[in-house]
Amino acid sequence: MFRFLDPGKLIDDDLELVLYERYWGDPAKGKVPAYRFLVTRVRDGEELGSIELRVGNTDDIVRYAGHVGYGVEPIHRGHHYAARAVRLLLPLARLHGLSPVWITCNPDNGASRRTCELAGATLIEIVDLPPDSDMYRSGERQKCRYRLDLPT
Numbered sequence: 342m343f344r345f346l347d348p349g350k351l352i353d354d355d356l357e358l359v360l361y362e363r364y365w366g367d368p369a370k371g372k373v374p375a376y377r378f379l380v381t382r383v384r385d386g387e388e389l390g391s392i393e394l395r396v397g398n399t400d401d402i403v404r405y406a407g408h409v410g411y412g413v414e415p416i417h418r419g420h421h422y423a424a425r426a427v428r429l430l431l432p433l434a435r436l437h438g439l440s441p442v443w444i445t446c447n448p449d450n451g452a453s454r455r456t457c458e459l460a461g462a463t464l465i466e467i468v469d470l471p472p473d474s475d476m477y478r479s480g481e482r483q484k485c486r487y488r489l490d491l492p493t
Contacts, residue, residue, distance in 0.1 A: 343374050343396070346436050351429040356422060357381050358392060358429050366397070373397030376433065380413070380426045389417040392426045396437045405470060405484050407445035408434065411456070418452065424459035431491060440491040445484040454485060462487035 343366075351358035358378035366372040373395050380390045390413035395402055402408060409430060411423045427444070434442050444462050446453035457464070465486045470477040476484070 345374070345376070346433070348376060348433045351378070351433065352383065353425065353429060355383055356389070356425050356429065357383050358426060364393075371399060371401050373399060373402055378426075378430075380411075380422055388414070389422050390414050390426070392423070392430060394430050394433055394437075396439065398439075401474070403443050404468060404486065405445060405474060405476060407443045407484075407487075408439055409442060409444045421456070421459055423453075423456040427456070427460035427489075431489075435491050440493075442489040442491060444487045444489060446487070447481060448483050448485050457485075457487040457489075460489060462489040 345363045348360055359381050360376060360378050362377040364375040364377060366374040374397065375393050375395045377393045378391065379388050380392055381388055390411065392409065392411040395406065395408050409427055411426060413423050444457050446457060448467055465488050467483050467485050469483055470481055
């Protein structure tokens with residue numbers, strides 16, 4: 342049975358991840374448990390975006406959705422906040438035994454691809470989404486699969 346862990350302080354000199362939800366998942370829909378965080382600026386608490394750590398190794402997570410999902414508000418883009426937030430999540434991923442950590446993005450999303458690279462991930466392949474997936478039904482057709490190995 343899954344158990345949420347205390348993520349501790351996920352903070353660096355400028356960013357802090359603030360836990361706002363523990364999502365239990367929905368096995369019937371293939372959804373795994375997840376931690377959801379706001380990405381905030383330490384000096385003023387401003388919300389810059391959000392990031393999620395999905396804990397599970399289902400085929401959907403490993404091949405298409407990824408363990409990590411992130412978004413940065415348009416006004417705050419260009420400062421590498423997402424890549425830094427990914428790195429702040431890695432100790433929690435390690436506690437859950439996730440290695441490698443898979444991150445996916447759309448092939449035409451250059452900013453997200455750069456985020457993966459800045460976070461230390463390596464592009465493994467670009468895969469076609471299955472027609473029965475939610476992502477496919479919403480208009481997406483492919484995902485870049487990035488692998489981030491965690492040191493032991």
